[in-house]
Amino acid sequence: EPEVTQTPSHQVTQMGQEVILRCVPISNHLYFYWYRQILGQKVEFLVSFYNNEISEKSEIFDDQFSVERPDGSNFTLKIRSTKLEDSAMYFCASSEAREGGGGYFGPGTRLTVT
Amino acid sequence: GNSVTQMEGPVTLSEEAFLTINCTYTATGYPSLFWYVQYPGEGLQLLLKATKADDKGSNKGFEATYRKETTSFHLEKGSVQVSDSAVYFCALSDKGGGADGLTFGKGTHLIIQP
Numbered sequence: 001e002p003e004v005t006q007t008p009s010h011q012v013t014q015m016g017q018e019v020i021l022r023c024v025p026i027s028n029h030l031y032f033y034w035y036r037q038i039l040g041q042k043v044e045f046l047v048s049f050y051n052n053e054i055s056e057k058s059e060i061f062d063d064q065f066s067v068e069r070p071d072g073s074n075f076t077l078k079i080r081s082t083k084l085e086d087s088a089m090y091f092c093a094s095s096e097a098r099e100g101g102g103g104y105f106g107p108g109t110r111l112t113v114t
Numbered sequence: 115g116n117s118v119t120q121m122e123g124p125v126t127l128s129e130e131a132f133l134t135i136n137c138t139y140t141a142t143g144y145p146s147l148f149w150y151v152q153y154p155g156e157g158l159q160l161l162l163k164a165t166k167a168d169d170k171g172s173n174k175g176f177e178a179t180y181r182k183e184t185t186s187f188h189l190e191k192g193s194v195q196v197s198d199s200a201v202y203f204c205a206l207s208d209k210g211g212g213a214d215g216l217t218f219g220k221g222t223h224l225i226i227q228p
Contacts, residue, residue, distance in 0.1 A: 004157065031212045043158070043203065043218040056215055091157060095212035102148055102160035103213025 002026045004106035006092050012112045013082055021077045021109045023092030032075045033093040033103065034067065036060070043091065049075065082113045116141045120204045120219035127194055128227055135189040135222050137178075137204035145206040147171075147180050147187040148216070152201045161189075161202070199226045 005024045013019050025032050034046040048056040049067050066078045075094075079086055089110050095103035120137045127133060139147065146165045150158040162171030167182035176191045187204060201221045209215035 006157075031214065033213045035213075035216070042220050043205075043216075045215050045217070048209075048212075048214045056209065058215075093158075093213040095214075097212065102163050104160070105150070105158035105213070107155065107157040 002104070004092055004094055004104050006090075006106040006109050008109060009107070010110045010112070012114065015084060015113055016081050019079050019082055019111065021079075021090050021092075021111065023075045023077075023094075023106055024073050025075055025092065025094030026096075026104055027073070029094035029096050029104075031055075031095045031097070031103075032067075032069070033095075034077045035091040035093065035105075036088040037091070037108075038085075038088040046077075079111075082111075084113050087111055087113045116145065116206060116208065116217040118204050118206055118217055118219035120202075120222055122220070123201075123223035124225050125222055126225045126227065129196055130193045131226075133189070133191040133194045133198075133224070135202055135204075135224070137187045137189065137219060139185050139187065139204075139206050139217075141185075141206055141208055141217075143208050144182075145208040147178070148205040148207070149176070149178055149187070149189050150203040150205060150218075152203065152221070154200075158203065194224075194226050196226045196228055199224055 032049040037043045089108045092106040093103045117140045148163045149161040151161045162173040164171040164180035170179045204219040205216045
């Protein structure tokens with residue numbers, strides 16, 4: 001069964017450092033998303049991406065964040081200067097179409113900012 | 115804005131017991147509703163969905179009915195198994211589908227004892 005993969009599974013970084021979280025969506029999918037879950041809190045939408053541009057973003061997704069599809073398979077989330085409050089589980093998701101609902105989520109990357 | 119409220123866990127049941135996990139929502143318009151399941155170490159998996167009032171989503175013995183009058187989407191299963199132990203998330207989206215702009219509940223940890 002096709003699946004979304006994410007690397008690394010756990011990333012530890014120091015405050016102020018840049019991090020890049022990587023995702024490989026399902027190969028024929030066209031829509032890509034990032035979500036995050038701060039420990040003990042809800043899963044929150046960050047951004048959706050289609051046709052090489054951001055289609056929606058939440059208030060959380062400020063100038064510190066950026067997304068990119070650098071090649072035909074990867075989808076990345078970059079945080080330019082990490083803050084303690086960026087510590088969370090980051091989930092990537094993809095879907096074949098916008099209609100229908102649901103999407104496929106990866107297992108997540110746990111980011112710890114010290 | 116949109117919000118989802120689901121019962122706090124953990125919920126502990128014996129094998130073959132009847133399961134109900136309550137979920138209520140607040141949204142403008144007519145959102146699509148989802149249940150996701152997260153097994154240990156894995157990503158969020160779409161369990162079932164309903165896109166309009168009175169629709170029933172079902173999968174793997176789980177069911178949920180979109181109740182517009184009570185703004186609810188309670189998850190039920192007639193006879194749970196140990197393998198159903200996981201975290202269950204209720205979610206909604208008014209963005210048309212895929213995994214776009216999902217609003218999640220906090221998740222309910224379900225523990226099934228043999």
